[in-house]
Structure formats: structure tokens, C-alpha cells
Amino acid sequence: MVEKHIKSLLYDHDCVIIPEFGGLIARYVPACINPVKHTLSPPSKKIAFNEKLVLNDGLLISTIAHYNRITKDEAQQRVAEFVHKAKSDLQQEKRFELSDIGIFRYNAERRLVFEHTEADNMLEESFGLPELSARPVKVQEPAVLRTLIRERQQELVEEKQPLRRRIKRAYNLAAGLALAGLSVSAFYFLSLQDNYNLSSLSPVAAFTSTGFSNPAVAEPNRYTADYVPFTEEERTGYYAQLLPTAxxxxxxxxxxxxxxxxxxxxxxxxxxxxxxxxxxxxxxxxxEEAAPAHIIYTKDGRSYLISGGYARLENAEHYRETLLEAGHEEVNILLPQPGSRLFRVALADFETPEEAQEALNNYKQKFGETLWVLNN
Incomplete structure (x- = not known):
């Protein structure tokens, strides 16, 4: 009951004294801005407490007696009971709360401290004014400037894309040149080896030969109905031109x-x-000198173990001499057959293909896995 009258008096008066307890003082607070919460508060009253104002000015007791239609003695008795209860709570619970006004506490020095609770705005001039929230305003450029900025950004993106394409194209070109250089270097170093066996590179044999076939001249197709193979005399006459004559x-x-x-x-x-x-x-x-004994230029029905194929007869002779110097006694050279341009070097010859196949494994252990059987 007493709390209600104290709060109503603070709306109209700047000071309300509670006898034998202290005085509540209301002071004007102007409108303020909270920079953290971004809020705008209207003018208000802030309540403070002074424990030295204990003398009874009769304001609180008269108001209670008037509104409750009781005598001043009864009103003073009610105020005394309120003060006794407040002091008892402070002794036991170390705090006492006035509803919608504030909280009383004892500090470390045993002095009474008051904390105002900003529940209601007790300033009548600010009645109905709420607390306003103000959001930060973003600084924006004018519409024309924003349009120019977007156009400039689009131009920059378009300029970057061709640059990336050029860089990618240059990277692909450099990679292709590097790969081509490595391939040419590999073939060059392989060509430096005199006794390199070209039979292991049969797909590339056409490119390592002394020349290329004329594309205008179509080679005969053995699978057509009108195909006529070379006769024995024609082959012999052609190979005789390749052999030295005196x-x-x-x-x-x-x-x-x-x-x-x-x-x-x-x-x-x-x-x-x-x-x-x-x-x-x-x-x-x-x-006319007869063909050397180690050159086979006709079909003899024998099976040969081929060690290598060469596009030129000189290279085949050089490889044969290398094998002879290594201790291999019988080395023959077979002239190219129809459809081929390679001079093949044979390590041995046999009467039947079966005998050649049986001896093939033994020769592979000494001369490598590239040996194969040719049925002449």
C-alpha cells in the first residue's frame, strides 16, 4: 500500500521522504542515444536516494491518510510498519525492493545503496513517447554512379577472359613444343645407335626409311581379283640391279x-x-659378279631366324659384320620381299618352320626377345 503512494507522489514531486528511512529524489534526464543498442530514449526522471533525509515532512503520511480516509496517526503507524519491514529485509536478505522504483542494498561499508529500476517513465511531459530504434544508414552512391561502377566491373571481367584464353593457348603451345622436342631428341639418340634393332619398332619403320612412297602410285592390292604377283625373273632382275657388278x-x-x-x-x-x-x-x-653367298634374294623354302630389319643394304651389311666380329659364324641377309622395303638379317636357317620354332628360344636367350621366324 505504502509503495503505491510513494510511486504516485514521484510523478508529481521531486522529493518524497520516508520517515526514519530516507528520501527519494527525482531529477530530470534529457533524451539520450545509446550508441550500442542504436536506441533513442525520450526525456525522463531518474530516481536517487539520500539516507540522511529522515525528517518527516508530512507529504507521505498526509497522502496515505487522505486516500485511505484514516487519521494521520494511523497513516504514520502504517509507514512505521513499512520502514520496519524494509530494514528487516535488509538485515536478513541484504536487499529490499520497491516495486517499479528501485532496489536497496548494503555495500561493503555497510552503507545503504539504491539502484533505480527504469520500468516506467515518471516524467509527465514524456507520456506516450516510446523508445525508438535507429538502424545505421548505409552510405550508397547515386544511381548514375552505381550504373557506371557496374559497367566498369563488367568491362574488367571481359578484359580478363581474353587474357586467360591467351595464357591457356600459350601454355598449350609450349607443352606441344616441349613434347615434340622430346620426341625428336629421343629419335635422334636412337638413330645414333648403329646396331639398334628396327624390328621392335615396326610401326615406325616407314618413317625411318630413306624415303617415302609416292602417293600418286598405288601399290598393288594382293586381295583383289585382278592381282598378278611378280614373276621370279622380274624379282631376280630387280635384285640383280641392287647387287654390285664388275x-x-x-x-x-x-x-x-x-x-x-x-x-x-x-x-x-x-x-x-x-x-x-x-x-x-x-x-x-x-x-657379272655372282651375288655373295650370304645374300638370299630368291625364295628357297627355308625358315630363317630374323634379328633385325634395315631400310638400306649398307646398314644390314654393317650389322652383319658386327655379328661376325662377335663370334657368330652364319649370318645371312634376305632381300626385301614384295610389299616390304627392309633388308632382314638372319642368324640361322632351318629346313622346316618347326625346327626354327624349336631353336628360337635358345637364340632369344643370347640375342634378345625381338627374334622372329620368317618362312622364305
Missing amino acids: IEAQEGNEFDPAGTSIASGVVVDGFESEEVVQEATAPAEVV
Whole structure:
């Protein structure tokens, strides 16, 4: 009951004294802004407490007697009971609360301390004014400036994309050149090896040959109905052109059709010498050297163990000499067969393919896994 009258008096008065307890003082507080909460508070009253104001000014007791229609003695008795209860709570619970006004406590020095509770705004001029929340205002550029900024950003993005394409294109070109350089270097170092076996690189044999086939001349197709293979005479005549021939003929003499040498008369000191007719020496016969024994240029029905294939006969001869120096006695060279341009070097020959297959494993242990059987 007493708390209700104290609160109503604080709306109209700046000071309300509670006899034998202390005085509540209301002071004006202007409108303020909370920078943390971003709030705007209207003007209000803030309540303070002074424990030295204990003398009874009659305001509180008169108000209680008037509103409750009781005597001042009864009103003073009610105030005394309220003060006794407040002091008892402070002694036992160390705190005493006035509803919607504040809280009383004892500090470490045993002095009474009051904390105002901002529940209601007791300033009548601020009646109905709420606390306002103000959100921070974002600084924005004008619409024209924003449009220009977006256009500039789009231009920058478009400029970056071609640059990335150029960088990617240059990277791909550099990678291709590096790969091509490595491939050329590998083939170059392989070509430096004289005894390198080209049979293991049969897919590349066409590119390592001395020349390429003329694309305008179509090679015969063995699978067509009108295909006519080369005859034995044609093959023999073609390979004979590749083999060395020696034609020795006597030079410096003039021969007549009858086979006699004619020396014309010579005038010496005014006398003409007699004609001398001598029998002419028989002309040297054109001798065609036979093919070396180690060169096989015809089909003989035998099976050969092939160690390597070479595009030039000189290279095949060089490889054969290397094998002979290594201690291998029988090394033959097979001339190219129809459809092939390689001169094949054979380590051994057998009558039947079965015998060649049986001996193949033994030769592989010595000459490598690239050996294979050719049925001539």
C-alpha cells in the first residue's frame, strides 16, 4: 500500500521522504542515444536516494491518510510498519525492493545503496513517447554512379577472359613444343645407335626409311581379283640391279668389226712406214659378279631366324659384320620381299618352320626377345 503512494507522489514531486528511512529524489534526464543498442530514449526522471533525509515532512503520511480516509496517526503507524519491514529485509536478505522504483542494498561499508529500476517513465511531459530504434544508414552512391561502377566491373571481367584464353593457348603451345622436342631428341639418340634393332619398332619403320612412297602410285592390292604377283625373273632382275657388278673392258684401242686392230701409215723423214696389221686382242668379256653367298634374294623354302630389319643394304651389311666380329659364324641377309622395303638379317636357317620354332628360344636367350621366324 505504502509503495503505491510513494510511486504516485514521484510523478508529481521531486522529493518524497520516508520517515526514519530516507528520501527519494527525482531529477530530470534529457533524451539520450545509446550508441550500442542504436536506441533513442525520450526525456525522463531518474530516481536517487539520500539516507540522511529522515525528517518527516508530512507529504507521505498526509497522502496515505487522505486516500485511505484514516487519521494521520494511523497513516504514520502504517509507514512505521513499512520502514520496519524494509530494514528487516535488509538485515536478513541484504536487499529490499520497491516495486517499479528501485532496489536497496548494503555495500561493503555497510552503507545503504539504491539502484533505480527504469520500468516506467515518471516524467509527465514524456507520456506516450516510446523508445525508438535507429538502424545505421548505409552510405550508397547515386544511381548514375552505381550504373557506371557496374559497367566498369563488367568491362574488367571481359578484359580478363581474353587474357586467360591467351595464357591457356600459350601454355598449350609450349607443352606441344616441349613434347615434340622430346620426341625428336629421343629419335635422334636412337638413330645414333648403329646396331639398334628396327624390328621392335615396326610401326615406325616407314618413317625411318630413306624415303617415302609416292602417293600418286598405288601399290598393288594382293586381295583383289585382278592381282598378278611378280614373276621370279622380274624379282631376280630387280635384285640383280641392287647387287654390285664388275665390267672390265680394255680401253684405249679402237676395234674394227672384223676384230683386227688397224694402224694407219705414219710418215717419218719423208718416208711412209708400211702398214702393220696385227691381230686384235680378243675383247674382254663382260663378267657379272655372282651375288655373295650370304645374300638370299630368291625364295628357297627355308625358315630363317630374323634379328633385325634395315631400310638400306649398307646398314644390314654393317650389322652383319658386327655379328661376325662377335663370334657368330652364319649370318645371312634376305632381300626385301614384295610389299616390304627392309633388308632382314638372319642368324640361322632351318629346313622346316618347326625346327626354327624349336631353336628360337635358345637364340632369344643370347640375342634378345625381338627374334622372329620368317618362312622364305
